[in-house]
Amino acid sequence: MSRVSVVIPVKDGERYLGELLDALAREGVDEVLVIDSGSRDESLAIARTAGVELLEIPSAEFGHGRTRNLGAERTSGELICFLTQDATPCPGWLAAHRDALGLHARVGAAFGPHLPRPDTSPAIARELAQHFAGFAPDAAPTLHDGPGAPAFLSNVNACYRRACWEQIRFRDVAYAEDQAFGADLLAAGWAKAYHPGAAVLHAHDYGALEFMRRYFDEYRGLYATTGHVEQFGPVRALRTVRAETAADLRWMRAQGSPPAARVRWAPHAVVHHGGRRVFSALGSRAERLPGPVRERLSLEGRADTGAPAPTEANPDTAPPRARHVKPRDDDRFAAAGEVLREGAAALLEPLPEMAEQERLRLALVVPPWRRGSGGHMTLFQLLSRLERRGHVCSVWVHDAIGELDHTWPAVLRRQVNDWFVPFAGPVFKGFADWHGADVAIATGWQTVHPTLLLDGCRARAYVVNDHEPEFFATSTEERLAEDTYRHGIHCIAASPWLRDLVAERYGAPADAFQLGVDHDVYRPRATIPRRRDTVVYYARHSTERRAVPFGLMALAELHRRRPDTRIVLFGTDRPPATPFPYEHLGVLSPPQLAALYGEATIGLCLSLTNFSLMPKEMLACGLPCVELAGVSAESIFGADGGPLALAPLDPLALAGAMERLLDDEHEWQRRSHAGVDFVASHTWERATDEVEAGLRHALRERERSAAA
Amino acid sequence: MSTSSTESDQQQEIGRLRARVAVLEHELLEQAQRTARIVADAQERTYWLDRWHLDLNALMQRRGASEARSLVRLVRGAARAAKRVKRALLRG
Numbered sequence: 001m002s003r004v005s006v007v008i009p010v011k012d013g014e015r016y017l018g019e020l021l022d023a024l025a026r027e028g029v030d031e032v033l034v035i036d037s038g039s040r041d042e043s044l045a046i047a048r049t050a051g052v053e054l055l056e057i058p059s060a061e062f063g064h065g066r067t068r069n070l071g072a073e074r075t076s077g078e079l080i081c082f083l084t085q086d087a088t089p090c091p092g093w094l095a096a097h098r099d100a101l102g103l104h105a106r107v108g109a110a111f112g113p114h115l116p117r118p119d120t121s122p123a124i125a126r127e128l129a130q131h132f133a134g135f136a137p138d139a140a141p142t143l144h145d146g147p148g149a150p151a152f153l154s155n156v157n158a159c160y161r162r163a164c165w166e167q168i169r170f171r172d173v174a175y176a177e178d179q180a181f182g183a184d185l186l187a188a189g190w191a192k193a194y195h196p197g198a199a200v201l202h203a204h205d206y207g208a209l210e211f212m213r214r215y216f217d218e219y220r221g222l223y224a225t226t227g228h229v230e231q232f233g234p235v236r237a238l239r240t241v242r243a244e245t246a247a248d249l250r251w252m253r254a255q256g257s258p259p260a261a262r263v264r265w266a267p268h269a270v271v272h273h274g275g276r277r278v279f280s281a282l283g284s285r286a287e288r289l290p291g292p293v294r295e296r297l298s299l300e301g302r303a304d305t306g307a308p309a310p311t312e313a314n315p316d317t318a319p320p321r322a323r324h325v326k327p328r329d330d331d332r333f334a335a336a337g338e339v340l341r342e343g344a345a346a347l348l349e350p351l352p353e354m355a356e357q358e359r360l361r362l363a364l365v366v367p368p369w370r371r372g373s374g375g376h377m378t379l380f381q382l383l384s385r386l387e388r389r390g391h392v393c394s395v396w397v398h399d400a401i402g403e404l405d406h407t408w409p410a411v412l413r414r415q416v417n418d419w420f421v422p423f424a425g426p427v428f429k430g431f432a433d434w435h436g437a438d439v440a441i442a443t444g445w446q447t448v449h450p451t452l453l454l455d456g457c458r459a460r461a462y463v464v465n466d467h468e469p470e471f472f473a474t475s476t477e478e479r480l481a482e483d484t485y486r487h488g489i490h491c492i493a494a495s496p497w498l499r500d501l502v503a504e505r506y507g508a509p510a511d512a513f514q515l516g517v518d519h520d521v522y523r524p525r526a527t528i529p530r531r532r533d534t535v536v537y538y539a540r541h542s543t544e545r546r547a548v549p550f551g552l553m554a555l556a557e558l559h560r561r562r563p564d565t566r567i568v569l570f571g572t573d574r575p576p577a578t579p580f581p582y583e584h585l586g587v588l589s590p591p592q593l594a595a596l597y598g599e600a601t602i603g604l605c606l607s608l609t610n611f612s613l614m615p616k617e618m619l620a621c622g623l624p625c626v627e628l629a630g631v632s633a634e635s636i637f638g639a640d641g642g643p644l645a646l647a648p649l650d651p652l653a654l655a656g657a658m659e660r661l662l663d664d665e666h667e668w669q670r671r672s673h674a675g676v677d678f679v680a681s682h683t684w685e686r687a688t689d690e691v692e693a694g695l696r697h698a699l700r701e702r703e704r705s706a707a708a
Numbered sequence: 709m710s711t712s713s714t715e716s717d718q719q720q721e722i723g724r725l726r727a728r729v730a731v732l733e734h735e736l737l738e739q740a741q742r743t744a745r746i747v748a749d750a751q752e753r754t755y756w757l758d759r760w761h762l763d764l765n766a767l768m769q770r771r772g773a774s775e776a777r778s779l780v781r782l783v784r785g786a787a788r789a790a791k792r793v794k795r796a797l798l799r800g
Binding site for chain 1: 737
């Protein structure tokens with residue numbers, strides 16, 4: 001039969017140490033080692049009287065893992081039992097541990113239940129009973145083996161096979177060395193066992209505040225060893241306290257406690273469970289607390305974070321402390337990851353002449369929006385008109401980072417109608433109710449990968465509002481935005497420049513459409529007197545591609561040359577700092593914008609990427625506009641810019657272009673009339689024609705590729 | 709003769725199948741249209757519930773909800789009975 005050694009770390013443990021050692025003698029263990037770390041009570045005398053081996057160490061050298069390793073090294077049994085100084089083995093304890101370790105040769109450790117002592121508080125007694133009952137629902141020994149097995153192990157009462165301890169050893173952690181051993185043991189291919197007969201009488205007998213401080217220590221240790229962070233929220237905590245208190249009272253009734261005892265316990269239960277919630281949450285976040293606060297909250301009076309400290313004897317070999325992190329997807333890139341791993345979902349087989357069907361099922365996949373979002377306005381203008389043409393349209397919001405967690409679908413639908421345009425179809429949040437479409441339409445780089453994963457589609461299209469890789473510095477976002485053009489999705493780009501760019505640089509099949517203007521709103525107004533001294537500037541500095549610093553430099557130069565020029569900035573809530581005085585209008589509604597364009601002399605609106613809608617709306621109001629040359633405007637207005645006054649990205653050149661329009665009324669008149677004439681044909685109906693043609697083109701391409 | 713007859717049969721069969729697919733596609737589109745309309749109508753009706761984050765099914769499963777509903781029914785029944793009596797008295 002295997003020799004059994006028992007190791008008991010002790011500090012001021014006189015209360016139960018005597019009965020513990022008596023019980024071990026009764027159980028017939030072969031060797032007992034008491035390791036005392038500075039007791040000031042009768043513990044040493046009790047150990048000497050019992051005749052067990054005694055090892056004294058300075059209290060500063062004590063460590064839950066370190067000292068137990070020392071105990072195991074100083075003993076010789078093939079089985080090593082660890083008990084705490086207040087755990088008294090019940091009759092049959094040792095035989096049960098032997099049984100448990102005999103379940104299988106790979107069982108490296110066994111543990112048994114902690115039974116409450118008669119004076120244990122109901123909360124602890126219930127918790128112990130229910131906790132250990134969970135390991136053996138049918139009261140038989142159980143084996144914990146393989147992935148998914150519980151890592152729980154308790155050195156209050158555990159027995160280890162020496163070979164297993166030698167391979168794993170306890171980590172030098174301030175707390176929860178047993179939990180860490182349990183996890184390490186399973187990871188190393190060992191198994192462990194629970195035996196309900198290997199019981200000890202054990203209970204911590206603390207006051208309410210001491211319990212709370214002990215929970216702080218426990219959860220600080222648990223975080224340090226397993227990375228567990230106790231969740232906390234006021235409502236959740238209240239619910240838990242209510243449920244735990246009710247469970248205590250039910251348990252007391254089942255144990256035959258009289259009603260008066262239950263009533264007396266109820267307020268204690270609230271304090272105990274409430275304190276536990278708070279202190280366990282604090283303990284698992286101890287790293288964030290200042291040292292003196294940690295020291296005050298700790299029952300052991302320790303100010304450390306729970307991380308192991310390098311020992312003097314071995315300062316360089318202490319392993320770096322790792323934080324265990326539970327698996328969690330980064331939702332921003334989850335869809336892209338799946339596409340890169342699994343590829344896109346297969347498209348449905350094409351039907352003959354499906355591109356010519358009068359009505360199509362169109363699903364628009366969009367990122368979350370805000371009031372005033374120009375890109376979304378374009379998309380919904382198009383979708384609203386496609387819907388009016390008889391297509392069955394739906395909107396699917398892809399919310400990767402939970403921006404809309406508190407906005408439910410009916411509210412989103414109302415926002416589309418209130419903030420953008422009338423839309424009669426449904427709006428879905430996420431793809432749980434996805435039911436297929438003739439064409440699934442991605443609309444921004446972050447929607448493309450989710451769209452590629454949608455099944456039940458005959459074709460996919462991509463309404464490209466801008467060259468979005470340019471929105472990012474060199475980064476994952478930039479590379480994934482580039483990737484969106486490389487999946488063969490048919491692009492419908494918001495300018496010929498953008499169409500050519502995605503086709504030439506990425507080889508994407510592409511059509512173009514011209515952004516439309518709402519001519520009911522944006523038109524010349526004879527009722528508004530036109531000023532001759534006003535420059536209005538779309539100074540949306542939060543949008544980097546708008547090159548606002550350049551625009552402000554140009555206006556500063558204009559102000560230097562013409563101090564009397566009135567400068568008006570709009571498009572942002574926060575007025576930018578400038579070296580010149582100006583009037584700030586903030587974010588304006590379309591009618592307000594139309595009135596502003598009707599009054600002003602020159603509009604300034606810059607884009608470092610695709611041409612935007614705003615200059616067209618200025619032109620539609622008879623307002624000549626200054627834009628950047630050499631980017632994208634020429635693809636719409638021709639090489640000379642037509643009605644637009646083009647200037648390179650240079651403050652002096654931009655200021656010069658504005659100055660010429662302010663000084664030369666004839667030139668101003670020419671450009672004003674030319675602008676109105678030019679954009680007259682740029683309607684949303686025309687844009688919808690072009691987008692609809694692009695969607696049908698996508699279906700035709702699908703037919704062709706399937707035939708090939 | 710028999711070859712051309714077979715080809716003709718095949719063409720007719722293809723024609724029939726295409727017509728059938730067209731009919732089914734039309735039915736699918738109509739069904740999608742109806743479904744979209746029903747969902748959109750439901751979203752229109754539930755706007756304020758969604759706005760206030762009220763899930764009535766979850767609410768009615770909470771403790772006391774069915775008792776509250778019974779109470780409302782009781783009060784409503786009493787009010788209706790009172791109205792009936794009032795109408796009867798006025799007629800009489």
